[in-house]
Amino acid sequence: MRFIDLERYLASKQFRLLPLYILLALGLLSAGANYWYLRDHAHNMARYYAEGIVRLINDARLWNAEHGGVYVPVSESTPPNPYLQIPHRDLVTLDGLELTMINPSYMTREIAEITRRQAGLVMHLTSARPINPGNRADEWEQQALVNLEQGRGSKLELVAVPEGMVFRYMSPLYIQPACLPCHQAYGYEEGDLRGGVSLVFPAAPHLAMVSSQINWMLFGHAIALVLIGSVTLSLLNRLQRQWQARQRLIDEQESTIAQRTQTLSSQMERYYTIINTAAEGYWEIDDQQRTAMVNEALCAMLEYDHEELMSRSPLDFVAGKNREILREQLQEREISRIRAFNITLKTKSGRDLHTRFHATSIFNEKHHFTGSFAFITDITELLEIRESAAAYALKLERSNKELEDFARVVSHDLQEPLRTMVSLGDRLLAKHAAGLDEKGRDYLSRMQDSASRMRQLIEDLRSYSREAHRKNQVMALVDLNEVLREVIADLEQRIGEQKARIEIDRLPTINADRSQLHRLFLNLVGNALKFQAEGNRPWVRVKLTKIDRKHVEIQVSDNGIGFEEKYLDRIFRPFQRLHGRGQYQGTGMGLAICKKIVENHHGEISARSTPGEGTNFSLTLPL
Template sequence: MKPDSPLSSLTGLQTLLEIALDAVVVMDTQGKVVEFNPAAETLFGYTRAEILGQPLAETLVPHDLRDAHKAGLKRYLATGEAHVLGKRIEISALKRDGSLIDIELAIDRLPGETLYFMAYIRDITERKRSARALETSENRLATLVANLYAGVLLEDENRKVALTNQKFCDLFQVPVAPEQLIGQDCSQSGEQSKELFATPEQFVTRVGEILAAQEPVREEELRLADGRILERDYLPIFYEANYRGHLWVYRDITERKQTEKALQKEKELMAALSMASQQFLDNADLEGTFGGLLKSLLSLTKSDYGFLGEVLYTLDGKPYVKTHAITSVAWNDATQALSDTYTGSFEFRNLEAIFGEVLTTEKPVIANDPTNDPRCGSLPPNHPPLEHFLGLPVFRGTELVGIAGIANRPGGYDEATIAYLQPFLSACANIISAYRDDAARAEAVRMLSEANHFVSRINDTAPMLIYLYDLNQRRDLYANRSIAEMLNYSPETRASFVGRELASLMHPEDRRMLQREFRRLRSSTLDETLEFECRLQAASGAWRWYHSRYTVFQRNHHGRPDQILGAAVDVTERKEAEEALQSLTSELQRSNKALQEFASIASHDLKEPLRKIQAFGGRLKSKEAQNLSTDGQDYLARMLSAAERMQVLIDDLLAYSRVTSKAQPFVAVNLNNIAYDVVSDLEARVLQSGGRVRLEPLPELEADPLQMRQLLQNLIGNALKFARPGVAPEVVVWAESAGKPGFTKIFVSDNGIGFAPEYTERIFEVFERLHGHGTYEGTGMGLAISRRIVERHGGTIQATSTPGEGALFTIEIPLFQKGAGA
């Protein structure tokens, strides 16, 4: 004990303080430090001289504990109540540098009259840190084990459960929480849980083997009775060469194995499709390619039978299947011989069969009970049994192009099989489409070759000039053989046309006009067709007329014409005919003018003496008839009758000539109104004959209204006039569609005397009569005028009849006229 220490009177205490390994601090009742041994100096960083006399609360006690320290000291001094004396506690302490340390603290009173408190202090900072690290590690391990995807079981050397997790309990259907298994004996767990496995005894035996060998086991597969697949790891635990237990790890790999199996199937499918595609690309053999695909399809689906076919259509649009690959389903010697010798494709046309359901619905068909499935129909006698069937449509876009059919897969077929085979069906569709495209391309090449040959033959044999002209080079690039032949040039001369302007054969006046048009066309971006007539010089030197037509054949990148294609036909005869027609037209116009002049003369000069004959004859009859003999009166009556007929003839002749010379413009005409007016005008004759005229709806058309009135009056009037004796006339007027656009048919029928078929044309001639003047009135001009009216309107009129059975007049006339209203 040092001389300055208030504890120097305590014998042996100084020696104890000096040799103590733990820090020792002595405090008086005022809370001040009165002793501080070397171990304390080392622990807290204070020297003895620095801390003696200093308040303990202000030096070694952390800030958050100082109030409690002071309150405890005060309470003890006042009441003697002590909470920490004689106890070992763990608490924090403050070092000189301000850092905190963890300490283990024991406080006792020193013996003697003066009250002192002595504290034994041990630094437990590292121990606490290690404890916290161990606790953290254990917590992490527990959390890790609890959240592992795998089931974990840790057994000690006596096969007692040391650690497990919920996943382990779930995998093996253990109905308690993992914590309740700690300490449980696992020596009989194999026997207890063996029924969960597909091979129970093998499971138990294998566990014994693993435990006996005490060698690590990795990724060992176990199959459970419910179909799950587990993967097991075993790890023996040794400490200082002593066996201390083992760790079991179980993982459910059912989904992984299923995925691996599916991937393997996909790999096999892709390999089959790749091989088939390559085979098709190598030789485009549809049967060979589909034969390989069918083998792969049967292997992939574990089916016994199958076919692959293309969907085609009959002329009436019914679908059927043409097979390109099919397995043999021969069930006797005859069908086997047929199968062995048949090298073509089978055709399935029976839509009532099971595959017909695929054709008609364009949807997959699953039949896992064909015997009781009404869609399957019946099989031939001794045919191999059909246990399961799957029919699959093969689409290219939305078009059904093929069918795949497979049968007798163990366990049948389902939607998963259909989904799995979609890439296969797409490959089949692509191969069928490629085959069709190749066939179509080959056919197109053949047709193009034939078309080129055909066009070449047409070009060389067509009775027209055909040429290709380059606007920039101003020369012909092509000229057909007909150029030389039609202009009588030699074949050698024809070859010389190519490379120079065909316009060199053209008449100078026509050539200048053509060159102007070519200059205009060269700067145009419009699609134009140029037509003109020109003269070309033949080998004889004669000029022949040609009607030419040009169109743009090729444009440059600016859209301007580069080349034009032209064709020309020889119209020399037409031009000569037009000239002759023009001459004839002029002559006809002169003739029409003369006819009009004649009509004018007839209407005045012929009628004037006729009127005098009628006037003087009338006077003679009224004033001198009694002075005439019987013969004289007869002669007078005949003269007046002849004069009257002459008057009618002149009027009818004038009417006939005026159909074209005095015609009215075409306007919209309602034939119903005109027909009613005509019947009204003929009412007296209808009543006199006791007959009837029935009018059915008639169309509206563009016509000359006065001539339409005259036409219907002539036809209806004739129908009433030529009635059979004793039979009331029945006249019907109606209309129907003509069967061609823009035309209508008008019919007038009667029940009159009729006429012989040989007169069907004669009755339309001028002044033609089939009966004498005494039998029926008239001049024979009515039907001739009717025909001329119909023809002026661009129509036709025909008559059909049988003697005694009436007649039918049929008029076919346009509904619309060119230049109507003019």
């Protein structure tokens, strides 16, 4: 449905009537379902009643059969059974009393006559092959007997008769061992279906038991429909008012977004101005190695116009070994985010231009590689003055300082709009969340998450830059035991939440920068807690494995998810992640910072790992 149609619908009467129609339909369906449930309950009660009667009849028949029949005096109501052809059917006592045998069938017919007179219960023995013509089945009983022969079990049915509604029930009769003396002569064997016991009894008493429940159920549904309908109508009216208020809020937001877009465009123009006025050359290429953007400084270096450089590959401006070096660096763009290398370019006049590239790869929000850019420093003069190493070092240091200043300025300028976005998002979420629909809140949440990740990425990049270019280290004797205690205190909450087990050996005192070592062990222990399988209790061991007069070797082991060792060359590079952000948070800078800290101390760091079994980081540091 288009937005304008939705707005028209929310303003119309159908907005309130359609939910009421749906509610009425649901109420009718519920009442119908409950009605049929109660009717089925009445049928079940009738079945239990019929099954109880049949059970008593069968027990009495079994007792009679097991005793070989019983003798009763011959009377008008109990004459000899002409269909019972057995010896000793009739007897005369010594005092002249005539007796006749009552078999199970005869006894059942006598009981049926009593129940018909006293309880209105009609009971009839019937069979597909009756011996007694009086046991011949009627049309309903014939169908019930067919069902029994097909193995469908007993049958209960509500039937209309001239006297009213009655239940008809048919239960099977099977040949039992006690029945064989009489029925074996007719070809029956144990377990054969002999026929059935048919019951007919009034339905009114059973239906009356649930009629009051049906009335109360219908009354309850009617009351519920009225109450729920009233509440629903009230809520719909309130929702309509909220929608109108939300529309006003959206209009205000669109105005604010337009203003922020204009501000962002102005800031982008500012960044372009900074790039174009920078002393270093700026060269941006796409994923196909085609030039997408250059600044004036690079044009001046290569002696080409801006149009002459666009869409050309950097490989067009190198020759010999430099071409192979540059081709290798271009192939590394998708693997390593940040690279620095020296290359000699050819200017338009054929002059050699010795440069230093500081290259950065660009990835989109789906982590797909889209291109790269590089700040290029002309180091021709420095290479030509080989005899003046001090001058060369000074100029290179100045160039790096300018790049650091530029990165710091860009980082500051990038974080300012991010802070504004997060602040506005927090205010919008706190004050207007109720006015946003689910999609609006989702967009707002995703915007805040993206801004937070960008801010963390900038902060990690600055941390890495600081460690990579740190010169004034505060070297002093550092007790590693105190450093580890501080690290464990910093991670105390996470350790408690994960119920982690931490084991730390007694460690020595070394000459180092205390703050850097704190960051080193904080990253390693923090990674050990983070990269864990769901439900696994973390275990971290900091072990002293070797110490001599010059060096100390320390291992940090865990029982985490581990990784395949073919990725060892990647894990210490900046922005390298082996897992998606949806699995584990982070920017991929932690181990790169650890490596820089160890290198600042003239040490070494390596790792061994097995997927699913954990990781072991080995540190070698000078004493």
